[in-house]
Amino acid sequence: MEKLLEVKDLAVSFQTFFGEVEAVRGVSFHVNKKETVALVGESGCGKSVTASSIMQLLPMPPAFYKSGQILFEGEDIIKKSEKEMQQIRGSQISMIFQDPMTSLNPTMKIGKQIVEGLVKNKKLSPSEAEKKAIDMLNLVSVPQPEKRIKQYPHEFSGGMRQRVMIAIAMVSNPKLLIADEPTTALDVTVQAQILDLMKEIQNQFDTSIILITHDLGVVADMSDRVIVMYAGQLMEEGTVYEIFKNPKHPYTRKLLGSVPRLDMDRSESLHSIEGTPPDLYAPPKGCPFFDRCDEAMVICKEYMPEREYHTDTHYSCCWLNHPMAKSVAEGSVV
Amino acid sequence: MVEPLVSVRNIKKYFDVGEGELKAVDDVSFDIYPKETFGLVGESGCGKSTAARTIIRLYEPTDGQMFFEGVNIYELSRHEMQDMRRNFQMIFQDPYASLNPRMTVEEIVSEPFKVHHIYDNSKERRDRVIQLLELVGLNEEHSLRFPHEFSGGQRQRIGIARALALNPKFIVCDEPISALDVSIQAQVVNLLKRLQDELGLTYLFIAHDLSMVRYISDRVGVMYLGHLAEVASSEELYDNPIHPYTKALLSAIPIPDPEIQRSRRRIILEGDVPSPINPEDNCRFADRCPYAIKICKEVAPELEEIEKDHFVACHRANDM
Numbered sequence: 001m002e003k004l005l006e007v008k009d010l011a012v013s014f015q016t017f018f019g020e021v022e023a024v025r026g027v028s029f030h031v032n033k034k035e036t037v038a039l040v041g042e043s044g045c046g047k048s049v050t051a052s053s054i055m056q057l058l059p060m061p062p063a064f065y066k067s068g069q070i071l072f073e074g075e076d077i078i079k080k081s082e083k084e085m086q087q088i089r090g091s092q093i094s095m096i097f098q099d100p101m102t103s104l105n106p107t108m109k110i111g112k113q114i115v116e117g118l119v120k121n122k123k124l125s126p127s128e129a130e131k132k133a134i135d136m137l138n139l140v141s142v143p144q145p146e147k148r149i150k151q152y153p154h155e156f157s158g159g160m161r162q163r164v165m166i167a168i169a170m171v172s173n174p175k176l177l178i179a180d181e182p183t184t185a186l187d188v189t190v191q192a193q194i195l196d197l198m199k200e201i202q203n204q205f206d207t208s209i210i211l212i213t214h215d216l217g218v219v220a221d222m223s224d225r226v227i228v229m230y231a232g233q234l235m236e237e238g239t240v241y242e243i244f245k246n247p248k249h250p251y252t253r254k255l256l257g258s259v260p261r262l263d264m265d266r267s268e269s270l271h272s273i274e275g276t277p278p279d280l281y282a283p284p285k286g287c288p289f290f291d292r293c294d295e296a297m298v299i300c301k302e303y304m305p306e307r308e309y310h311t312d313t314h315y316s317c318c319w320l321n322h323p324m325a326k327s328v329a330e331g332s333v334v
Numbered sequence: 335m336v337e338p339l340v341s342v343r344n345i346k347k348y349f350d351v352g353e354g355e356l357k358a359v360d361d362v363s364f365d366i367y368p369k370e371t372f373g374l375v376g377e378s379g380c381g382k383s384t385a386a387r388t389i390i391r392l393y394e395p396t397d398g399q400m401f402f403e404g405v406n407i408y409e410l411s412r413h414e415m416q417d418m419r420r421n422f423q424m425i426f427q428d429p430y431a432s433l434n435p436r437m438t439v440e441e442i443v444s445e446p447f448k449v450h451h452i453y454d455n456s457k458e459r460r461d462r463v464i465q466l467l468e469l470v471g472l473n474e475e476h477s478l479r480f481p482h483e484f485s486g487g488q489r490q491r492i493g494i495a496r497a498l499a500l501n502p503k504f505i506v507c508d509e510p511i512s513a514l515d516v517s518i519q520a521q522v523v524n525l526l527k528r529l530q531d532e533l534g535l536t537y538l539f540i541a542h543d544l545s546m547v548r549y550i551s552d553r554v555g556v557m558y559l560g561h562l563a564e565v566a567s568s569e570e571l572y573d574n575p576i577h578p579y580t581k582a583l584l585s586a587i588p589i590p591d592p593e594i595q596r597s598r599r600r601i602i603l604e605g606d607v608p609s610p611i612n613p614e615d616n617c618r619f620a621d622r623c624p625y626a627i628k629i630c631k632e633v634a635p636e637l638e639e640i641e642k643d644h645f646v647a648c649h650r651a652n653d654m
Binding site for chain 1: 374378494516549568585602603631
């Protein structure tokens with residue numbers, strides 16, 4: 001499989017009044033062509049910062065890259081100038097945001113917003129632009145597109161606005177679509193509509209998707225591979241089946257155990273994860289999950305574990321999965 | 335036969351808006367029994383929060399009756415109402431907006447005592463506050479801090495301590511976990527369950543997360559556009575939904591298991607929820623319902639007991 005995007009050892013920090021917040025701390029992953037990769041984790045784990053740095057949307061300062069490369073089709077995005085980025089954003093990489101209300105311009109007609117980027121880059125004539133806007137609304141199944149392009153965002157419902165956001169993101173047929181909590185603000189029945197639409201569009205245009213979400217149900221539905229993030233680091237990565245059927249990291253296991261499922265017995269108790277994630281002003285030098293982990297060992301506090309591969313596609317960062325730890329568990333002398 | 339603690343009868347809450355009447359809650363009736371959790375689910379704008387607030391008379395009802403231990407609270411005077419309010423409390427959705435940022439935790443939790451003139455002696459009051467904080471998993475050292483020093487989950491615990499201050503029998507939980515992270519949600523839900531066992535509380539639990547509602551509730555009511563569509567025990571409702579809206583709603587929830595999720599068939603509803611302003615007096619779901627027939631567009635169905643303890647408001651319930 002061909003790699004479309006490769007993030008290598010990315011570290012992003014924010015300079016604040018109280019000191020440096022290390023939001024993303026050495027993250028490496030890749031996205032293949034035509035696949036959906038889910039980035040999962042709790043608020044503040046760095047998943048949105050990772051996504052925004054791929055788009056170079058972080059305000060700098062206060063944000064700055066401490067290290068790393070973001071290779072998109074082999075070229076390092078971090079080294080691009082703002083002018084070059086403007087050519088990439090929208091046409092190569094697009095993003096859909098969580099809140100369709102605040103991410104649309106309330107004073108601009110929908111049709112104009114959809115083709116804004118295209119008009120700027122490709123110098124479309126007004127009639128071509130209008131036709132394109134109508135085509136895009138048809139693509140995302142907004143009824144009566146001829147009438148709708150002349151309306152403002154407040155005349156659209158939440159689900160319709162998110163369809164418009166997808167139309168804007170897909171207008172130049174990008175290779176990579178970053179969807180940051182695309183359905184979190186929506187009701188479940190509308191969420192189902194939007195997820196189906198995203199799958200349809202992906203099939204039609206062979207788009208790769210990075211899906212950022214904390215909803216594990218959405219992850220199970222949509223993604224090919226799953227990356228679990230915690231306190232700015234990657235804890236585990238695998239195919240969707242590996243992560244849900246055979247989670248290797250205690251954090252992944254607890255995360256899966258803390259959500260109620262429609263098919264679970266009501267007498268089963270939910271496994272809450274006690275405590276809160278660490279403070280990223282002073283990130284722990286060992287495993288960040290150390291003080292919330294039931295299976296933590298002395299070494300966990302001192303050293304961050306390396307990746308331990310279970311299959312070609314599945315790794316976890318946990319000392320429990322280290323070959324030496326296993327021999328301890330089995331009772332042999334180390 | 336156990337007497338219900340809360341009996342809601344035909345409550346209506348209309349709001350006057352420019353274009354007409356917004357019928358947020360339209361003729362809703364149900365019972366809640368002592369020590370049970372009644373879940374109310376539905377999509378945004380279906381009237382579940384308005385219903386909850388009308389039930390405890392935070393909003394004055396347009397019409398209807400609400401019996402708490404046999405007393406119709408809508409007929410009480412202002413003065414009598416104040417005494418009655420000790421019996422029910424509310425936990426709010428947003429743990430950031432529902433705590434006064436200028437008050438310490440002790441002041442927040444002891445405010446109900448001031449309102450109701452309980453404890454003249456500050457030592458006793460303080461002891462009770464600390465007891466309450468310990469009950470919800472906080473401790474004495476937290477009492478002098480301000481809300482901004484706490485995480486979302488801890489703030490929700492403070493809100494719960496405040497709700498428990500007057501030993502209420504009935505607590506309305508309006509989306510108490512929606513603003514929290516999944517790992518913290520489980521903490522708060524486990525706390526609510528433990529408190530219910532220890533203190534014999536009755537909950538009205540509102541949420542749009544249907545898996546969580548199923549998990550915490552004994553019985554569940556499904557609302558759609560101001561009407562109650564279906565009421566049944568939690569297992570019954572989720573295993574054997576009858577109302578077409580409930581079916582669609584349940585099929586839309588993604589299950590966190592790729593094998594099961596990808597083999598399920600989803601019922602995708604067309605369109606959006608219609609406007610609740612001046613709605614027609616028919617089945618509110620008729621326009622989106624794949625099973626709608628002529629009568630659905632003309633007459634609003636009554637909530638009827640289709641199977642034992644399973645109530646459905648649908649003209650075609652027996653065909654489903």
